[in-house]
Amino acid sequence: MIETLIQLLISGAVLGSIYGLIGVGFSVVHTATGAINFAQGEFAVLGAFLAISLTGADLPHFFAVIISPIVLTLFVVLLFRIFLTRVADDALYLVVATIALSLMLKTLLLYFWGREPIGLSSPFQGKTLNIAGLMLGYDQLLIIAGALIAYIFLLFFFSKHPAGKAMKAVVEEKEIAMASGLNPALYQGVAFAFGSLLGAFAGCLVAPVSMLSYNSGGLLGLKGFASAIFAGLDRPERAVFGGIILGVIESLVVLFVPSGFKDVVALIVLLIVLTLKPEGFLSGGRKRLA
């Protein structure tokens, strides 16, 4: 019994790390632009599908998993540079543009990759680590590691790196930042690209563990957003923990309700946070930045 419980906790933490990574993308974009990227879930699926196609073309797994997010990020940078920068100042229109983007991406995913769910076959398939009787897949370990690396990187980025400080400055007081010679659109673009990079990376990490279909993005996005808002949208790095908490709750709930209702749990958490404490539970009481 205890072992099942621990196994459940672990698988919850693994899934939760994915939600967390996607959630970080939401927070970073929200921090810089005040908007929510509704296409974030689609970016995750697109990242995974690109990687699947790359490995299908006989490229090595690791290469595919790294190249796919980068390609996608470059695409987003172009998109931002050409179109989104025009509405970067107006959160509402930026949100509508990302809603539109999610519709288009979903159609493209369906057109190019079909209706059936697909997975990424990784070289670690079936390889597990046995720690005191607990089974932990290498692919699962990679997911957790990915989330932790993202956490540490972000912590460093926002507190130490000049660009991170500048991004924070733009969010806090846009006009003073402009008067200090910072171009807000640049940082908004960087945030957008970075958010999609994390989303695509999360997609690549989850694809070996669970199959994705063209419309998986909606639910993945919602859960990512739930993680982000649970942690507080103003603290991007903490979304990782928000996600892990959410994943664990989700997998424990299966003990009490039929597994089909599992997805409802994250959504209910989302609604509770939105209505009770939209500034998040892990944000330490600080007023939101944007």
Place this chain on the structure above:
Amino acid sequence: MLEIKGLNAYYGHIKAVKDFSLRVKKGEIIAILGPNGAGKTTLIRSIGGFSPPYTEGEIIFNGKNITRLKPFERLGLGIAVLLEGKRVFPGLSVADNLFIGGYTLRRRKKELKENIESVLELFPVLRERLNKRASVLSGGEQQMLAIARALISSPEILCLDEPSFGLGPKVVEAIFKTLDYLRKERGLSIVLVEQDAALALKFSDYSILMVSGSKKIEGRSKELINDKRLLNIYLGG
């Protein structure tokens, strides 16, 4: 150095500044006076390149037409602007506030360090607070930090909107003395919007009184101090 020619500035249909012209010379302090809603803040925003307002007319700086430049392109040329009310990045530490002020110099590490050092000499109180979050500073310290931040990029002209607002008289006195020092020692030009007319006239070389968007009275500050018309506008409306 800075020249404004025939500036009109609008918020939607409302014309907040009407046909305003101004010349600022090196090392000169110009005070813009006037009651609320006279268009002073709009003028400062226009010099900084912020929108709104939507502007017409020309702003020339050192022979270059900067009318259509974005705010973040103006600092590099030597124009620093401190907007009304917003002074610091509240969530960043004092050191990081200063760092952002010198962001455009971040690749020239030595210069940046020297400049930070020199503003800390101007405002020693900031040195003791370097690692504190800016939001916990007092109002006066925040204003000093704002000025310090604006000075790091060594601008040629500094535009301030109501630097004395909400501060005690002693702090205001200290800030104005520092501004006076900067003008004398470094040849900094200053455009100053100020509610406190007596204070502004005392420290400035030249004053302009604005009423509903237009220049009403202008002249050397020394002469204006005794001008009855000024008193009338302030007291009689």
Place this chain on the structure above:
Amino acid sequence: MLGLFKKYKNLKIVLFFSLLLVFAGLFLNNEYYFATASIFVINSLLITSLMMVIGYAGQISLAHGAIYGIGAYTSAILTTKLGAPFLLALLASALAGFLVSLIVGAPSLKLRGHYLAMATLGVGEIIVILFQELDFLTGGVNGFVGIKPAEIFGYSFVNLTEYYALVSVIAVSILAFLAIFVDSKIGRALRAIKSSEIAASSLGLNPSFYKLMVFGLSGAVAGSCGSLYAHLDRFISPSTFSVSFSVMMVAMVIVGGESSFAGSLAAALIFSLLNEYVRQFQELSQFLFGLGLFLVAIYMKGGIGNIGKIFPAKLERVKRSEAS
């Protein structure tokens, strides 16, 4: 009569729409086309009801497809499992849509803009999951099969031509009601609230009440649409009511112009024609409306329906710079 059209200017559009439906009825000659035409009528009404929320209450809802589904399942369950008469089921669907829409709209009292969008998206997704998982009621992912045809006082609308007529009559009546509603006193209050909530409150209007009223009304209409849809295909499944469809509808409303009757109806027409034209890849319309929404958001804040308002603004600007 003419005075009525002058006072409620959207009635002209509804009249034009009903003439279009009559002509379509005269020219179509095949049961299949009547089914397609009926779906067009249902979609027109559905999109107009969402337009009310976006354009008149100034709120966004990404759960409209789910409410449409609530109506469809309510009607299917009542008529087929419990043997209730069609008209009663239609009313019950409207009521169910009304109630669920109040729940969807409740967060709007506290949340704004994209937070509200996310909350409604969450509710919509939960409802669709319930359609899938409560299979003893809904038939689960395989859908609800064998829904009874609509029957009024013993007359059964099995023939799709006749059903088209029924759907058209109901839809046009509701549209006419909505057209009158938006230019009534209540409609004017809504516009006041949309332009400034604070100013409206100071006039004694309670924004929360009016916002919820629009959500409720829009939900009742969407619920009725669901009922009409359930008895048309006589088969419903959760995927029809997915969040993607809700997002798609928002795109159609905004592309059509967020408070334009004509725009919503035109968007529904374009949607139906596209789906008919490219049968093998129905999602093409999804892509095109996505693209439309994208371009509107970026280049034309306010929608195609507002194109007329863009030009005067430009003229004014030209005049102003000439004057100085």
